[in-house]
Amino acid sequence: MAKKILIVDDEDDLREGLQRLFEIRGWEVVVATNGEEARQVLGGSSVGLVLSDVRMPQMDGVELLKKIRSRDPNVPTVVIMSGYTDAGEDGLKSLGASEVFAKPVPAKQLMSAIDGLLGSG
Numbered sequence: 001m002a003k004k005i006l007i008v009d010d011e012d013d014l015r016e017g018l019q020r021l022f023e024i025r026g027w028e029v030v031v032a033t034n035g036e037e038a039r040q041v042l043g044g045s046s047v048g049l050v051l052s053d054v055r056m057p058q059m060d061g062v063e064l065l066k067k068i069r070s071r072d073p074n075v076p077t078v079v080i081m082s083g084y085t086d087a088g089e090d091g092l093k094s095l096g097a098s099e100v101f102a103k104p105v106p107a108k109q110l111m112s113a114i115d116g117l118l119g120s121g
Contacts, residue, residue, distance in 0.1 A: 003027050003028065003048045003049070003118055003119075004027070004028040004029075004030065004045070004046065004047045004048055004049075005022055005027050005028070005029050005030075005047060005048065005049045005050075005051060005114075006029075006030050006031070006032065006038060006041055006042065006045075006047045006049070006050045006051070006052075006076075007019055007022070007029060007030075007031045007032070007051050007052075008031070008032045008033075008034070008035065008037070008038040008050060008051065008052035008053060008056070008061065008064065009033070009052070009053040009056070009081070010033050010034055010053065010055075010056040010057060011053070014053075014103075015031055015033070018051065018110075019031055021107055021111070025111070030045060030047065033056070034056040034057050034058040034059055035052070035056055035058060035059025035060055035061060035063055035064035035067075036058040036059040037058075038050065038052065038059075038064055039059065039064065039067055042068065042071075042076075047076050048075075048076055048077065048118055049076055049077045049078070049079065049114060049117065049118055050064075050068065050076050050077070050078045050079070051079045051081065051110075051114075052064055052065070052078065052079070052080055052081070053080075053081050053082065053103075054080060054081070054082035054083075054084075054087070054092075055082065055083070055084070061080055061082070062087050062092070062095070065078055065080065065092065065095050065096060065097055066095060068096070069095060069096040073096060077098045077117050077118065078096060078097050078098060079097065079098055079099045079100075079101070079110075079113065079114065079117070080092050080097045080099070080100045080101070081100075081101045081102075081103050081105055082100070082101075082102065082103060083102070083103040098117055099113050099117065101113075
């Protein structure tokens with residue numbers, strides 16, 4: 001059974017590139033352009049991992065992370081990507097992020113981390 005990942009990013013090119021990268025590896029992917037859309041997706045779909053940007057309109061990644069963790073402190077796994085955030089890596093991890101990456105994230109590094117969190121293929 002394919003693992004399901006939710007990619008949350010307001011940058012179309014990045015979101016679509018990550019979607020293709022995961023789909024090539026056989027993962028099921030759902031996408032959202034902001035935290036509010038992601039919250040709605042999570043309300044009606046079970047995902048194993050959320051890969052989210054921090055800075056987005058309507059609901060940023062920090063607020064999304066808080067809402068996810070208020071529902072369940074362990075599921076889904078949350079990985080945060082950011083070019084800049086006031087929360088910082090330690091702050092994001094204390095809120096429940098499993099991994100935090102600075103943009104741009106090398107694809108090999110990202111895939112290795114996610115494989116380590118969820119297991120490959």
